[in-house]
Amino acid sequence: MQTTLAPPFAGTPEGSEAEAILRRCVHCGFCTATCPTYQLLGDELDGPRGRIYQIKQVLEGQPATRETQLHLDRCLTCRNCETTCPSGVEYGRLVEIGREVVERQVPRPVGERVARGLLKSGLTSSLFGPAIKLGQALRPLVPASLKDKVPPPAPAGSHDWPLVTHRRKLGLLAGCVQPTLAPNINSATARVLDAAGISCVVAKGSGCCGAIRAHLNDHEGGLADMRRNVDAWWPLLERGEIEGLVMNASGCGVTVKEYGRALAHDPAYADKAKRVSEATRDLSEWLPELVPVLREKLQGSMPKLAYHPPCTLQHGQQLRGGVEAAFKELGFEIGCAATESHLCCGSAGTYSVLQPTLSKQLRDRKLAALAPLAADEIVSANIGCIQHLQSGTTTPVRHWVEVLDAALHP
Incomplete structure (x- = not known):
């Protein structure tokens, strides 16, 4: 895609990086077919191709608007489009640059600034633990909109660490x-x-x-x-x-x-x-190395599993199939959603807090796709996905390593 950067961005590290990414995009639209927000909203500007064009316009000197900001905010950054793209466009990095540029140009409403500030400070603060414990103690009084963000307390002894130190x-x-x-x-x-x-x-x-x-x-x-x-x-x-x-x-x-x-x-x-x-x-x-060692040590039950591969694993890290293959080799029955295993569950870090409507729509769509597997438990590989999916189902949702641990230490 031909790009002519405006003077404020020409020659800067972020401008040069964005220009190189933009030039790889041929606007083929393959990404649109696998974009969760485009599937829900049907708006070209809420798909990767439309967002790429908006970022290009801003970098070429067109003023960013509140509408531009909203379309970029609605992106999950699931990077499914990167997996789909035949040209290797690094969309995740481009939207990161675009958001930063737009943020400098478009002041957010006070409410949004406060919410984002609380998330940045609160989730990473030493006070997060005490705040959650207080929320757990007062869970019946917590507003419904926040209750699914406050999980029940962990069972006693569930976080005991090994006492042996290995080489x-x-x-x-x-x-x-x-x-x-x-x-x-x-x-x-x-x-x-x-x-x-x-x-x-x-x-x-x-x-x-x-x-x-x-x-x-x-x-x-x-x-x-x-x-x-x-x-x-x-x-x-x-x-x-x-x-x-x-x-x-x-x-x-x-x-x-x-x-x-x-x-x-x-x-x-x-x-x-x-x-x-x-x-x-x-x-x-590590599973290819672990499976041969652990296979003979399994003692506990092997529940039937439905696996949700997080976007950060399958699209961000380009790691697919490893968990399923290892668990099958260990003797577990495990499956993925037949049609939507590549799609985001809607968690996406703080997205479920900032975009609750779209997030819950994607969560419910994901759970509906997993339901035909009739699994005893749903497993995933990211804390955000696990908490988000659990908020929409009574089926236990856990990290796959917890299931493996339970089979090793019944």
């Missing part, structure tokens, strides 16, 4: 919301890896991966989170105390794998961030 060690990102909303995911990860002779290490000082602030257009805040994590992990990697990093939340994983790109222009962090990204693997990428 092999991996760094584990505990995350910002996962230790509070679903602490058993991290401890189950540690127990499963322990059964294979690997210990998990949570680096002191590590925290939110940076995705929350970055997705809410706080670019500098997101980079600060990334630098903090690099500082926490670098000594462990440099000294060989951990052989790599394992991510059990695919939303965090796709972000950490992109630290090298995000910090490429920071001379103090570029090389370290690149090394961190290269050392990062999603938990599912």
Whole structure:
């Protein structure tokens, strides 16, 4: 696509990057067919092709409008369009740049600024845990609009960690919301890896991966989170105390794998961030190594499973089929939605809070697609998807590592 950047963007790092991405787009429209918001709204401007054209107009000097901002806000950043695109357009990065540019031009209403500020600060704050515990204690009094964001308390003992320390060690990102909303995911990860002779290490000082602030257009805040994590992990990697990093939340994983790109222009962090990204693997990428070791150790029941692959795993990290293949090899019955396994469930980080109507429509559509599998449990690989899907069904929704842990430690 021919692009002529306006003077404020010509020659800048973000302008040059956006121009290179725009020039790869041939406006074929293949992406539109797999865009969740286009499927719901039927508006060209709420599909990737339309959003790309809006971003192009702004970068060429046309003033951004509130309408432009709303169309970009409604994008889930699921990156399904990237999987579909025959030209390799990096839409996720382009919409990130576009949102940042539009944010500088279009002031948001006070209510939106407050909501976004609370999400940026609240979800990543040390006060998040106490706030959720208070919400759990007062759950009957919590407004219906927020009740599905406050899960029941975790059962006692559900987050016990292994006591043995192994020679092999991996760094584990505990995350910002996962230790509070679903602490058993991290401890189950540690127990499963322990059964294979690997210990998990949570680096002191590590925290939110940076995705929350970055997705809410706080670019500098997101980079600060990334630098903090690099500082926490670098000594462990440099000294060989951990052989790599394992991510059990695919939303965090796709972000950490992109630290090298995000910090490429920071001379103090570029090389370290690149090394961190290269050392990062999603938990599912360890399954080929784990399955032969764990197969003979399974003792518990094997529920029938319906698997929802998160967008951040299948589109962001381009990892597909690994979980299903491993579970089948272990003897589980597991299936995916026949027609919609590639589509977003509507969680998308803070999207379910900021765009509740569209988010719930996508959630209900996903659950309807999974229903014919008649599964005992739904499994996924990202805390956001798990919490969001659970809010719409009585069928238990868990991380797949929790199911594997239960079969190893009945």
